[in-house]
Amino acid sequence: MTSALELAPRLTKASRQKSWDAHTAFDWPASLEPDSDWYMSPELISIYGTEAFDALSETEQKRLSFYEIVNFFSFVLYGERPLISGLMNRMYRKNTDGPITEYLHHFVDEENKHMIMFGEFCNRYAGKIYPEKKLVFPREYAVGEEDVAFFCKVLIVEELGDFYNLKMMSDRTIAPLVAKINKVHHVDEARHLAFGRKILQELAEQHCASWTEEETTRFQAWLVNYLVSSWGDFYNPAVYKDAGISDGYKLRKMALANETCVAFRTEASSKLVDYFLETELLNERPQF
Amino acid sequence: MDEKSIRDELRMWILDRAGAEADRLSGDDQPILDEGLLSSLDIVEFILFIESVREEEVDIEAIEPEVFDCIDTLIEAFFADAPSASEPQG
Ligand SMILES: [Fe+2]
Ligand SMILES: [Fe+2]
Secondary structure (H helix, E strand, O other), X not given: OOOHHHHHHHHHHHHHHOOOOOOOOOOOOOXXXXXXXXXXXXXXXXXXXXXXXXXXXXXXXXXXXXXXXXXXHHHHHHHHHHHHHHHHHOOOOOOOOOHHHHHHHHHHHHHHHHHHHHHHHHHHHHOOOOOOOOOOOOOOOOOOHHHHHHHHHHHHHHHHHHHHHHHHHOOOOXXXXXXXXXXXXXXXXXXXXXXXXXXXXXXHHHHHHHOXXXXXXXXXXXXXXXXXXXXXXXXXXXXXXXXXXXXXXXXXHHHHHOHXXXXXXXXXXXXXXXXHHHOOOOOOXXXX | OOHHHHHHHHHXXXXXXXXXXXXXXOOOOOOOOOOOOOOHHHHHHHHHHXXXXXXXXXXXXXXXXXXXXXXXXXXXXXXXXXXXXXXXXX
16 A cells, blocks of 8 residues: 555655646636625535525525635635644654655645635635634643644545535536636645545554553544534634624524534535544544 | 623533533633633634624634633623623613
Protein backbone atom coordinates (compact mmCIF):
# COMPACT_ATOMS: atom_id res chain seq x y z
CA MET A 1 0.00 0.00 0.00
CA THR A 2 1.22 3.50 -0.85
CA SER A 3 2.51 5.54 2.07
CA ALA A 4 2.10 9.30 2.48
CA LEU A 5 5.81 9.62 1.71
CA GLU A 6 5.33 7.80 -1.62
CA LEU A 7 2.12 9.65 -2.42
CA ALA A 8 3.51 13.15 -1.77
CA PRO A 9 5.74 13.51 -4.90
CA ARG A 10 2.87 12.39 -7.16
CA LEU A 11 0.55 14.97 -5.60
CA THR A 12 3.24 17.65 -5.88
CA LYS A 13 3.60 16.88 -9.59
CA ALA A 14 -0.17 17.06 -10.12
CA SER A 15 -0.40 20.35 -8.18
CA ARG A 16 2.26 21.86 -10.44
CA GLN A 17 0.51 20.64 -13.59
CA LYS A 18 -2.88 21.95 -12.48
CA SER A 19 -1.68 25.21 -10.97
CA TRP A 20 -4.06 28.16 -11.39
CA ASP A 21 -4.06 31.85 -10.57
CA ALA A 22 -6.66 33.03 -8.06
CA HIS A 23 -6.59 36.55 -9.51
CA THR A 24 -7.24 35.61 -13.15
CA ALA A 25 -9.22 32.35 -12.99
CA PHE A 26 -12.63 34.02 -12.80
CA ASP A 27 -14.54 36.67 -14.66
CA TRP A 28 -16.44 38.23 -11.80
CA PRO A 29 -19.78 39.69 -12.99
CA ALA A 30 -20.39 43.21 -11.68
CA SER A 31 -23.35 41.99 -9.63
CA LEU A 32 -25.58 38.97 -9.05
CA GLU A 33 -29.37 38.83 -8.69
CA PRO A 34 -30.20 36.95 -5.48
CA ASP A 35 -33.92 36.74 -6.28
CA SER A 36 -33.78 35.45 -9.83
CA ASP A 37 -31.20 32.64 -9.90
CA TRP A 38 -30.35 29.56 -7.88
CA TYR A 39 -26.98 29.71 -6.13
CA MET A 40 -26.83 26.81 -3.64
CA SER A 41 -28.43 23.81 -5.37
CA PRO A 42 -31.99 23.70 -3.97
CA GLU A 43 -31.67 20.16 -2.56
CA LEU A 44 -28.55 21.23 -0.64
CA ILE A 45 -30.26 24.19 1.06
CA SER A 46 -30.21 23.64 4.82
CA ILE A 47 -33.99 23.52 5.29
CA TYR A 48 -34.76 21.67 2.03
CA GLY A 49 -37.41 19.01 2.52
CA THR A 50 -39.02 20.78 5.47
CA GLU A 51 -42.41 22.48 5.65
CA ALA A 52 -40.62 25.77 6.25
CA PHE A 53 -38.88 25.47 2.86
CA ASP A 54 -42.05 24.46 1.04
CA ALA A 55 -43.85 27.48 2.52
CA LEU A 56 -41.47 29.85 0.71
CA SER A 57 -42.20 31.19 -2.77
CA GLU A 58 -39.69 30.33 -5.50
CA THR A 59 -38.27 33.85 -5.31
CA GLU A 60 -37.79 33.49 -1.56
CA GLN A 61 -36.17 30.08 -2.04
CA LYS A 62 -33.76 31.56 -4.58
CA ARG A 63 -32.90 34.42 -2.25
CA LEU A 64 -32.25 31.89 0.51
CA SER A 65 -30.05 29.86 -1.87
CA PHE A 66 -27.93 32.98 -2.41
CA TYR A 67 -27.30 33.56 1.31
CA GLU A 68 -26.74 29.84 1.84
CA ILE A 69 -23.94 29.78 -0.73
CA VAL A 70 -22.39 32.88 0.87
CA ASN A 71 -22.55 31.07 4.21
CA PHE A 72 -21.04 27.89 2.75
CA PHE A 73 -18.15 29.81 1.20
CA SER A 74 -17.74 31.79 4.44
CA PHE A 75 -17.36 28.86 6.79
CA VAL A 76 -15.18 26.90 4.36
CA LEU A 77 -12.95 29.99 4.23
CA TYR A 78 -12.84 30.14 8.02
CA GLY A 79 -12.10 26.41 8.12
CA GLU A 80 -9.17 26.94 5.76
CA ARG A 81 -7.57 29.58 7.97
CA PRO A 82 -6.58 27.27 10.88
CA LEU A 83 -5.92 24.52 8.32
CA ILE A 84 -3.23 26.65 6.68
CA SER A 85 -1.62 27.60 9.97
CA GLY A 86 -1.72 23.98 11.18
CA LEU A 87 -0.08 22.75 7.97
CA MET A 88 2.61 25.40 8.20
CA ASN A 89 3.35 24.40 11.79
CA ARG A 90 3.95 20.87 10.56
CA MET A 91 6.43 21.75 7.81
CA TYR A 92 10.15 21.02 8.17
CA ARG A 93 9.73 18.77 11.16
CA LYS A 94 11.81 15.61 11.45
CA ASN A 95 8.86 13.49 10.37
CA THR A 96 7.76 15.74 7.49
CA ASP A 97 11.03 17.04 6.05
CA GLY A 98 11.54 16.21 2.36
CA PRO A 99 8.71 15.25 -0.05
CA ILE A 100 5.94 15.72 2.55
CA THR A 101 6.94 19.29 3.33
CA GLU A 102 7.33 19.92 -0.40
CA TYR A 103 3.71 18.85 -0.88
CA LEU A 104 2.55 20.81 2.17
CA HIS A 105 3.76 23.96 0.38
CA HIS A 106 1.29 23.20 -2.43
CA PHE A 107 -1.47 22.30 0.02
CA VAL A 108 -1.01 25.67 1.78
CA ASP A 109 -0.71 27.54 -1.52
CA GLU A 110 -3.96 26.03 -2.77
CA GLU A 111 -5.85 26.73 0.46
CA ASN A 112 -4.62 30.30 0.34
CA LYS A 113 -6.03 30.62 -3.18
CA HIS A 114 -9.32 29.10 -2.04
CA MET A 115 -9.57 31.74 0.66
CA ILE A 116 -8.97 34.47 -1.93
CA MET A 117 -11.64 32.96 -4.20
CA PHE A 118 -14.28 32.50 -1.48
CA GLY A 119 -13.50 35.87 0.11
CA GLU A 120 -13.82 37.62 -3.25
CA PHE A 121 -17.22 36.06 -3.93
CA CYS A 122 -18.63 36.83 -0.48
CA ASN A 123 -17.35 40.38 -0.24
CA ARG A 124 -18.17 41.28 -3.81
CA TYR A 125 -21.74 39.98 -3.91
CA ALA A 126 -22.90 39.92 -0.28
CA GLY A 127 -20.68 42.71 1.02
CA LYS A 128 -19.51 40.47 3.85
CA ILE A 129 -18.22 37.13 5.03
CA TYR A 130 -20.41 35.54 7.68
CA PRO A 131 -18.25 35.66 10.81
CA GLU A 132 -17.54 32.41 12.59
CA LYS A 133 -18.58 32.18 16.22
CA LYS A 134 -15.87 29.83 17.41
CA LEU A 135 -13.60 30.11 20.41
CA VAL A 136 -11.01 27.47 21.11
CA PHE A 137 -10.06 26.80 24.71
CA PRO A 138 -6.80 25.00 25.43
CA ARG A 139 -7.11 21.32 26.30
CA GLU A 140 -4.86 18.43 27.20
CA TYR A 141 -3.78 15.85 24.65
CA ALA A 142 -2.45 12.28 24.81
CA VAL A 143 0.82 11.56 22.94
CA GLY A 144 0.22 12.25 19.24
CA GLU A 145 -3.41 13.19 19.82
CA GLU A 146 -2.99 16.80 18.74
CA ASP A 147 -1.73 15.71 15.31
CA VAL A 148 -4.45 13.07 14.98
CA ALA A 149 -7.14 15.59 16.00
CA PHE A 150 -5.76 18.20 13.60
CA PHE A 151 -5.95 15.88 10.59
CA CYS A 152 -9.42 14.70 11.68
CA LYS A 153 -10.59 18.33 11.59
CA VAL A 154 -8.95 18.79 8.18
CA LEU A 155 -10.69 15.72 6.81
CA ILE A 156 -14.08 16.73 8.20
CA VAL A 157 -14.07 20.22 6.68
CA GLU A 158 -12.74 18.89 3.38
CA GLU A 159 -14.98 15.80 3.05
CA LEU A 160 -18.17 17.66 3.94
CA GLY A 161 -17.19 20.55 1.68
CA ASP A 162 -16.44 18.15 -1.15
CA PHE A 163 -19.83 16.50 -0.85
CA TYR A 164 -21.32 19.91 -1.67
CA ASN A 165 -18.68 20.77 -4.31
CA LEU A 166 -19.35 17.55 -6.19
CA LYS A 167 -23.10 18.12 -6.30
CA MET A 168 -22.84 21.76 -7.34
CA MET A 169 -19.99 21.66 -9.86
CA SER A 170 -22.16 19.88 -12.44
CA ASP A 171 -25.52 21.43 -11.51
CA ARG A 172 -26.73 23.36 -14.55
CA THR A 173 -29.62 24.93 -12.65
CA ILE A 174 -27.34 27.12 -10.52
CA ALA A 175 -25.39 30.26 -11.46
CA PRO A 176 -22.40 29.15 -13.63
CA LEU A 177 -19.96 31.16 -11.52
CA VAL A 178 -20.97 29.20 -8.41
CA ALA A 179 -20.68 25.88 -10.27
CA LYS A 180 -17.20 26.88 -11.46
CA ILE A 181 -15.99 27.87 -7.97
CA ASN A 182 -17.15 24.48 -6.70
CA LYS A 183 -15.35 22.75 -9.57
CA VAL A 184 -12.09 24.62 -9.04
CA HIS A 185 -12.25 23.81 -5.34
CA HIS A 186 -13.04 20.15 -5.92
CA VAL A 187 -10.07 19.61 -8.26
CA ASP A 188 -7.61 20.75 -5.58
CA GLU A 189 -9.54 19.08 -2.77
CA ALA A 190 -9.33 15.66 -4.45
CA ARG A 191 -5.56 15.76 -3.85
CA HIS A 192 -5.88 17.19 -0.34
CA LEU A 193 -8.32 14.42 0.56
CA ALA A 194 -6.06 11.67 -0.80
CA PHE A 195 -3.18 13.05 1.24
CA GLY A 196 -5.30 13.71 4.35
CA ARG A 197 -6.78 10.21 4.43
CA LYS A 198 -3.35 8.66 4.10
CA ILE A 199 -1.51 10.76 6.65
CA LEU A 200 -4.31 10.47 9.19
CA GLN A 201 -4.37 6.70 8.80
CA GLU A 202 -0.62 6.57 9.43
CA LEU A 203 -0.84 8.87 12.46
CA ALA A 204 -3.69 6.78 13.87
CA GLU A 205 -1.70 3.57 13.43
CA GLN A 206 1.30 5.19 15.04
CA HIS A 207 -0.39 6.68 18.10
CA CYS A 208 -3.86 5.38 18.95
CA ALA A 209 -2.73 1.99 20.26
CA SER A 210 -0.57 3.67 22.91
CA TRP A 211 -3.47 5.65 24.40
CA THR A 212 -5.11 4.50 27.62
CA GLU A 213 -8.73 3.41 27.51
CA GLU A 214 -9.69 6.69 29.12
CA GLU A 215 -7.75 8.72 26.53
CA THR A 216 -9.32 6.75 23.69
CA THR A 217 -12.82 7.25 25.07
CA ARG A 218 -12.20 10.98 25.52
CA PHE A 219 -10.82 11.28 21.98
CA GLN A 220 -13.72 9.39 20.40
CA ALA A 221 -16.26 11.50 22.31
CA TRP A 222 -14.50 14.63 21.07
CA LEU A 223 -14.45 13.36 17.46
CA VAL A 224 -18.15 12.53 17.46
CA ASN A 225 -18.93 15.89 19.05
CA TYR A 226 -16.71 17.73 16.55
CA LEU A 227 -18.23 15.97 13.54
CA VAL A 228 -21.81 16.48 14.69
CA SER A 229 -21.26 20.12 15.63
CA SER A 230 -19.51 20.84 12.30
CA TRP A 231 -22.93 20.45 10.75
CA GLY A 232 -24.13 23.39 12.83
CA ASP A 233 -22.26 25.70 10.42
CA PHE A 234 -24.81 24.94 7.71
CA TYR A 235 -27.78 26.24 9.74
CA ASN A 236 -26.93 29.88 10.27
CA PRO A 237 -29.64 32.12 11.83
CA ALA A 238 -28.00 35.15 10.19
CA VAL A 239 -28.57 33.54 6.76
CA TYR A 240 -32.26 33.06 7.45
CA LYS A 241 -32.52 36.65 8.65
CA ASP A 242 -30.80 37.98 5.51
CA ALA A 243 -33.16 35.90 3.37
CA GLY A 244 -36.08 37.62 5.08
CA ILE A 245 -37.17 34.73 7.28
CA SER A 246 -38.15 35.61 10.84
CA ASP A 247 -36.83 33.81 13.95
CA GLY A 248 -33.77 32.23 12.37
CA TYR A 249 -32.68 30.67 15.64
CA LYS A 250 -35.91 28.72 15.92
CA LEU A 251 -35.58 27.62 12.29
CA ARG A 252 -32.06 26.37 12.98
CA LYS A 253 -33.26 24.32 15.93
CA MET A 254 -36.12 22.94 13.89
CA ALA A 255 -33.79 21.90 11.06
CA LEU A 256 -31.21 20.35 13.40
CA ALA A 257 -33.96 18.12 14.81
CA ASN A 258 -35.95 17.57 11.58
CA GLU A 259 -35.99 13.95 10.34
CA THR A 260 -35.39 14.81 6.67
CA CYS A 261 -32.44 17.02 7.59
CA VAL A 262 -31.03 14.36 9.94
CA ALA A 263 -31.26 11.77 7.14
CA PHE A 264 -29.50 14.17 4.77
CA ARG A 265 -26.64 14.81 7.23
CA THR A 266 -26.28 11.09 7.90
CA GLU A 267 -26.03 10.37 4.18
CA ALA A 268 -23.66 13.26 3.47
CA SER A 269 -21.39 12.10 6.32
CA SER A 270 -21.40 8.41 5.47
CA LYS A 271 -18.12 8.34 3.52
CA LEU A 272 -16.37 10.16 6.35
CA VAL A 273 -17.89 7.93 9.02
CA ASP A 274 -16.92 4.80 7.05
CA TYR A 275 -13.36 6.05 6.97
CA PHE A 276 -13.31 6.75 10.73
CA LEU A 277 -14.64 3.25 11.40
CA GLU A 278 -12.13 1.61 9.04
CA THR A 279 -9.22 3.42 10.65
CA GLU A 280 -10.69 2.65 14.11
CA LEU A 281 -10.72 6.32 15.02
CA LEU A 282 -14.39 5.66 15.87
CA ASN A 283 -15.99 2.45 17.03
CA GLU A 284 -19.62 3.30 16.28
CA ARG A 285 -21.69 5.49 13.96
CA PRO A 286 -22.54 8.91 15.39
CA GLN A 287 -26.13 10.14 15.56
CA PHE A 288 -26.67 13.22 13.45
CA MET B 1 -36.40 40.37 29.46
CA ASP B 2 -35.13 41.46 32.88
CA GLU B 3 -31.75 40.47 34.21
CA LYS B 4 -33.07 37.85 36.63
CA SER B 5 -34.95 36.04 33.83
CA ILE B 6 -31.84 36.14 31.61
CA ARG B 7 -29.76 34.58 34.39
CA ASP B 8 -32.36 31.81 34.72
CA GLU B 9 -32.43 31.25 30.96
CA LEU B 10 -28.64 31.01 30.76
CA ARG B 11 -28.49 28.61 33.71
CA MET B 12 -31.18 26.37 32.24
CA TRP B 13 -29.50 26.29 28.84
CA ILE B 14 -26.10 25.37 30.29
CA LEU B 15 -27.49 22.63 32.56
CA ASP B 16 -29.60 21.22 29.75
CA ARG B 17 -26.67 21.19 27.32
CA ALA B 18 -24.39 19.56 29.91
CA GLY B 19 -27.09 17.13 31.03
CA ALA B 20 -26.22 18.19 34.58
CA GLU B 21 -28.19 18.54 37.81
CA ALA B 22 -29.03 22.04 39.10
CA ASP B 23 -26.52 21.85 41.97
CA ARG B 24 -23.64 21.86 39.47
CA LEU B 25 -24.46 25.53 38.80
CA SER B 26 -26.16 26.87 41.89
CA GLY B 27 -24.31 30.21 41.99
CA ASP B 28 -23.88 32.81 39.26
CA ASP B 29 -20.19 33.06 40.12
CA GLN B 30 -19.62 29.32 39.73
CA PRO B 31 -17.19 28.42 36.90
CA ILE B 32 -18.78 27.02 33.74
CA LEU B 33 -15.79 25.86 31.71
CA ASP B 34 -13.52 24.75 34.55
CA GLU B 35 -16.37 22.62 35.87
CA GLY B 36 -16.51 20.93 32.47
CA LEU B 37 -20.13 21.96 31.97
CA LEU B 38 -19.36 23.34 28.51
CA SER B 39 -16.48 22.74 26.08
CA SER B 40 -15.13 24.72 23.11
CA LEU B 41 -17.55 22.88 20.85
CA ASP B 42 -20.57 23.98 22.89
CA ILE B 43 -19.60 27.63 22.69
CA VAL B 44 -20.80 28.14 19.11
CA GLU B 45 -24.25 26.86 20.04
CA PHE B 46 -24.19 28.90 23.25
CA ILE B 47 -23.32 32.12 21.40
CA LEU B 48 -26.21 31.57 19.00
CA PHE B 49 -28.49 31.08 21.99
CA ILE B 50 -27.18 34.29 23.60
CA GLU B 51 -27.77 36.13 20.32
CA SER B 52 -31.36 34.88 20.21
CA VAL B 53 -31.99 36.06 23.77
CA ARG B 54 -30.48 39.51 23.31
CA GLU B 55 -31.71 39.82 19.71
CA GLU B 56 -28.36 41.09 18.56
CA GLU B 57 -25.29 39.42 17.09
CA VAL B 58 -22.19 38.80 19.16
CA ASP B 59 -18.93 40.19 17.79
CA ILE B 60 -16.59 37.32 18.52
CA GLU B 61 -13.48 39.36 17.75
CA ALA B 62 -14.42 41.83 20.46
CA ILE B 63 -14.71 39.35 23.31
CA GLU B 64 -12.19 37.56 25.48
CA PRO B 65 -12.64 33.87 26.38
CA GLU B 66 -12.93 34.96 30.03
CA VAL B 67 -16.48 36.20 29.45
CA PHE B 68 -17.53 32.54 29.54
CA ASP B 69 -16.17 32.08 33.08
CA CYS B 70 -19.54 32.24 34.85
CA ILE B 71 -23.05 33.66 34.57
CA ASP B 72 -21.98 36.96 36.18
CA THR B 73 -19.34 37.54 33.49
CA LEU B 74 -21.80 36.58 30.75
CA ILE B 75 -24.33 39.11 32.02
CA GLU B 76 -21.69 41.80 32.18
CA ALA B 77 -20.43 41.09 28.65
CA PHE B 78 -23.68 40.49 26.80
CA PHE B 79 -26.58 41.84 28.83
CA ALA B 80 -25.25 44.96 30.51
CA ASP B 81 -28.31 46.90 29.34
CA ALA B 82 -30.93 44.47 30.65
CA PRO B 83 -33.24 46.08 33.23
CA SER B 84 -33.17 44.72 36.77
CA ALA B 85 -36.38 42.97 37.84
CA SER B 86 -37.48 45.83 40.13
CA GLU B 87 -37.41 48.48 37.41
CA PRO B 88 -40.72 49.18 35.74
CA GLN B 89 -40.95 47.62 32.28
CA GLY B 90 -41.90 49.93 29.48
FE1 LIG C 1 -9.95 24.51 0.24
FE1 LIG D 1 -8.33 21.58 0.89
